[in-house]
Amino acid sequence: xxxxxxxxxxxxxxxxxxxxxxxxxxxxxxxxxxxxxxxxxxxxxxxxxxxxxxxxxxxxxxxxxxxxxxxxxxxxxxxxxxxxxxxxxxxxxxxxxxxxxxxxxxxxxxxxxxxxxxxxxxxxxxxxxxxxxxxxxxxxxxxxxxxxxxxxxxxxxxxxxxxxxxxxxxxxxxxxxxxxxxxxxxxxxxxxxxxxxxxxxxxxxxxxxxxxxxxxxxxxxxxxxxxxxxxxxxxxxxxxxxxxxxxxxxx
Ligand SMILES: Nc1ncnc2c1ncn2[C@@H]1O[C@H](COP(=O)(O)OP(=O)(O)OP(=O)(O)O)[C@@H](O)[C@H]1O
Numbered sequence: 001x002x003x004x005x006x007x008x009x010x011x012x013x014x015x016x017x018x019x020x021x022x023x024x025x026x027x028x029x030x031x032x033x034x035x036x037x038x039x040x041x042x043x044x045x046x047x048x049x050x051x052x053x054x055x056x057x058x059x060x061x062x063x064x065x066x067x068x069x070x071x072x073x074x075x076x077x078x079x080x081x082x083x084x085x086x087x088x089x090x091x092x093x094x095x096x097x098x099x100x101x102x103x104x105x106x107x108x109x110x111x112x113x114x115x116x117x118x119x120x121x122x123x124x125x126x127x128x129x130x131x132x133x134x135x136x137x138x139x140x141x142x143x144x145x146x147x148x149x150x151x152x153x154x155x156x157x158x159x160x161x162x163x164x165x166x167x168x169x170x171x172x173x174x175x176x177x178x179x180x181x182x183x184x185x186x187x188x189x190x191x192x193x194x195x196x197x198x199x200x201x202x203x204x205x206x207x208x209x210x211x212x213x214x215x216x217x218x219x220x221x222x223x224x225x226x227x228x229x230x231x232x233x234x235x236x237x238x239x240x241x242x243x244x245x246x247x248x249x250x251x
Pocket of ligand 1: 015016017019020021039040041042043044045046047048
């Protein structure tokens with residue numbers, strides 16, 4: 001099989017206060033895959049994700065992206081390759097207009113003029129927000145800000161899109177529209193989520209992290225129908241949702 005685009009080997013990490021969050025995690029994601037990262041609160045999902053573009057470093061083990069080790073001297077290139085959409089769009093949007101926020105990353109890479117404009121408008125088009133380009137982000141709704149946050153990351157043309165709880169706080173229509181956007185993108189996706197129907201809908205494969213250890217790496221359907229695994233790791237399906245019945249998927 002080809003080299004994984006995301007390759008995590010034996011990653012162990014303790015926070016400075018001594019709390020050990022990861023205990024030797026292995027994770028391999030190949031180009032074009034969409035993978036869900038599931039697990040209860042405190043499992044270590046965010047800690048793991050923050051290692052993928054070097055926001056957190058200093059653990060034991062190795063992380064590489066398309067063969068490039070995530071180490072200090074490669075961070076600029078790694079951050080171009082791995083785009084993280086944080087759970088709260090307000091962590092990602094801090095300038096006066098949507099255009100400025102989406103242009104910020106590519107401008108830092110040296111793009112300017114018409115090429116930068118094209119990158120901004122293409123990214124906004126992909127998330128259906130081109131008409132909002134000159135609006136202040138703080139005048140947008142939460143769901144619109146989430147889309148713009150996705151556009152800020154797409155504008156870097158990443159190889160891997162990592163999303164932390166992308167469906168949280170979205171109304172049903174926005175949730176579905178974001179799913180359509182994610183499906184339409186030609187990138188590798190790793191999605192942290194507690195929204196198990198969303199994982200089933202979007203990600204053929206799921207990795208379950210619990211107490212800093214990978215406890216399952218299987219087709220999402222198999223994970224969601226394994227009652228013992230689900231109960232052991234505090235994973236619960238929404239009331240009335242049956243993974244065996246596709247018509248029970250939320251809209
Ligand atoms: N800055 C920190 N210092 C010390 N411990 C931390 C820090 N951040 C997180 N932790 C601890 O590390 C463990 C893993 O936290 P993490 O945020 O990675 O979990 P998570 O799986 O993303 O949880 P959630 O689903 O609640 O977002 C938890 O026990 C948490 O309390």
